[in-house]
Amino acid sequence: MEILAQLVVSGIALGMIYGLIAFGYQLTFATSGTLNFGQGEALMLGALVGLTLVGHMSYWLMIPLVIVFGALQGIFVERVGVLPALKTKSEFGWIMTTISLAIIFKNVAENIWGHDDITFPSPLPTAPLQFFGIRVLPMEILVVVGALAIILAVELFNRKSIYGKAVVATSSDRDAAGLMGINTGMVITFSYALSSMTAAFAGVLIAPLTLTGATMGVVLGLKAFSVAIIGGLNSGMGVIVGGLILGIAETTTGYYISTGYKDVPGLLLLLLVLSIKPAGMFGKSVIKKV
Amino acid sequence: MLQIENLHAGYGKVEVLHGISVAVPKGKVVTLIGSNGAGKTTTMRAISGMIKPVSGNISLNGKNITGMTSSRIARSGLAHSPEGRRVFATLSVTDNLLLGAFPRLTYGRERGDVQGDLERVFELFPRLRERKSQLAGTLSGGEQQMLAMGRALMLNPDVLLLDEPSMGLAPLLVSEVFRIVSELKGRGITMLLVEQFAAAALNVADYGYVLENGRISCHGPADQLKNDPAVKAAYLGAAH
Numbered sequence: 154m155e156i157l158a159q160l161v162v163s164g165i166a167l168g169m170i171y172g173l174i175a176f177g178y179q180l181t182f183a184t185s186g187t188l189n190f191g192q193g194e195a196l197m198l199g200a201l202v203g204l205t206l207v208g209h210m211s212y213w214l215m216i217p218l219v220i221v222f223g224a225l226q227g228i229f230v231e232r233v234g235v236l237p238a239l240k241t242k243s244e245f246g247w248i249m250t251t252i253s254l255a256i257i258f259k260n261v262a263e264n265i266w267g268h269d270d271i272t273f274p275s276p277l278p279t280a281p282l283q284f285f286g287i288r289v290l291p292m293e294i295l296v297v298v299g300a301l302a303i304i305l306a307v308e309l310f311n312r313k314s315i316y317g318k319a320v321v322a323t324s325s326d327r328d329a330a331g332l333m334g335i336n337t338g339m340v341i342t343f344s345y346a347l348s349s350m351t352a353a354f355a356g357v358l359i360a361p362l363t364l365t366g367a368t369m370g371v372v373l374g375l376k377a378f379s380v381a382i383i384g385g386l387n388s389g390m391g392v393i394v395g396g397l398i399l400g401i402a403e404t405t406t407g408y409y410i411s412t413g414y415k416d417v418p419g420l421l422l423l424l425l426v427l428s429i430k431p432a433g434m435f436g437k438s439v440i441k442k443v
Numbered sequence: 444m445l446q447i448e449n450l451h452a453g454y455g456k457v458e459v460l461h462g463i464s465v466a467v468p469k470g471k472v473v474t475l476i477g478s479n480g481a482g483k484t485t486t487m488r489a490i491s492g493m494i495k496p497v498s499g500n501i502s503l504n505g506k507n508i509t510g511m512t513s514s515r516i517a518r519s520g521l522a523h524s525p526e527g528r529r530v531f532a533t534l535s536v537t538d539n540l541l542l543g544a545f546p547r548l549t550y551g552r553e554r555g556d557v558q559g560d561l562e563r564v565f566e567l568f569p570r571l572r573e574r575k576s577q578l579a580g581t582l583s584g585g586e587q588q589m590l591a592m593g594r595a596l597m598l599n600p601d602v603l604l605l606d607e608p609s610m611g612l613a614p615l616l617v618s619e620v621f622r623i624v625s626e627l628k629g630r631g632i633t634m635l636l637v638e639q640f641a642a643a644a645l646n647v648a649d650y651g652y653v654l655e656n657g658r659i660s661c662h663g664p665a666d667q668l669k670n671d672p673a674v675k676a677a678y679l680g681a682a683h
């Protein structure tokens with residue numbers, strides 16, 4: 154029992170990271186119907202830029218800078234990759250452009266930071282804390298708190314501020330939002346900035362727990378994508394639950410069956426959700442009366 | 444107030460409007476009537492920037508707005524209650540109305556008394572007040588139409604475009620919509636009204652244009668059009 158509890162706790166931190174990246178997928182999908190398939194690379198760049206910065210300053214001071222970097226990186230992806238595709242009404246062009254940009258980012262990172270994985274200095278003590286016999290790393294707590302904080306901040310912004318409502322309006326009906334005087338192109342750019350920003354933030358949260366390197370984003374981005382599908386691309390909080398399910402499924406399978414099979418339950422769940430409820434476990438189908 | 448000169452517009456390579464000119468003077472209600480597919484909605488869309496005109500000139504308050512994005516046109520003071528209502532289904536009634544005032548709450552338009560205007564919209568449409576926290580997607584068709592009109596009013600517009608406000612509504616609601624249009628006219632709001640109920644539209648309007656296959660076939664004061672034998676035969680029908 155204690156072992157299971159331990160596995161669940163470890164799975165939670167991992168799951169929150171999946172959830173956070175998946176949340177980033179949702180942000181751009183809501184406003185523009187497009188996804189940044191380079192979310193994993195946005196995370197990787199955030200982590201590596203953070204790594205370089207912590208050589209010169211404290212971890213806490215580095216976070217706001219990485220967030221700004223992430224936002225700029227997102228704007229770059231939208232302007233260079235997505236906007237031209239949306240303008241020419243190319244239905245799938247953005248898939249190729251975001252994937253291409255992701256590959257370019259990975260290559261650039263390999264050239265700047267090298268091929269080897271590097272340890273990221275932990276800002277918190279690395280000795281685990283004990284709760285009822287379960288060991289929790291302080292960094293794991295920070296991951297959970299940080300991920301929840303940023304998701305709540307974005308949700309609060311969307312629900313309370315007029316600019317956030319403009320974002321929701323753009324997701325609901327882009328043409329009608331334009332008629333309200335909302336610059337919907339700007340809203341889409343903003344959603345890309347926000348999306349890459351959360352990924353970069355996720356990068357510096359997870360980096361001290363894992364290793365940092367140019368390839369760290371590939372698997373994370375892909376798994377987070379399946380979390381976004383499992384939770385529902387339009388479901389807000391569904392990605393947290395989806396992330397936790399996947400994270401816990403991985404750690405428990407890794408222990409009880411074999412680490413070689415740890416990715417299987419998540420993928421099985423993905424297949425199951427896609428065949429039973431394609432909108433995602435928590436995906437809403439909007440009620441529309443005519 | 445709103446001047447449209449020799450407007451050509453369409454979708455892709457298909458031209459729908461072949462050079463139409465319409466004038467909406469300040470404080471007046473002008474109606475655009477015509478059969479299905481004549482280009483009424485296309486005219487509205489070209490005016491509010493939902494589609495880019497191919498050529499021609501549109502000016503609002505003497506300012507050229509041709510080819511501007513819909514958001515800039517809205518910020519210049521033109522509100523468009525579109526065909527099919529297009530309310531924000533996932534937002535509450537109040538949020539929908541506040542978004543109508545987006546340029547006033549952010550930039551581009553004088554702020555004025557947004558809360559007071561919200562109250563006035565609720566007075567005009569008491570049903571919306573009853574349902575103010577409900578999601579717009581769960582409203583009935585008639586309520587959604589009220590919301591679309593209320594939302595457009597929240598801009599405090601110089602010109603209000605109403606596209607088929609009575610479409611798909613029960614007869615009782617249709618007369619309610621026209622009652623509200625004349626109420627708004629009484630308040631001095633400049634309007635361009637597109638309607639399939641030509642007789643009712645001509646009753647409330649000051650001036651009318653008849654659109655036929657993307658061209659204006661005739662125009663004149665509403666009273667005159669109502670009694671025009673050709674208009675009567677084609678659009679007013681025996682029922683009226």
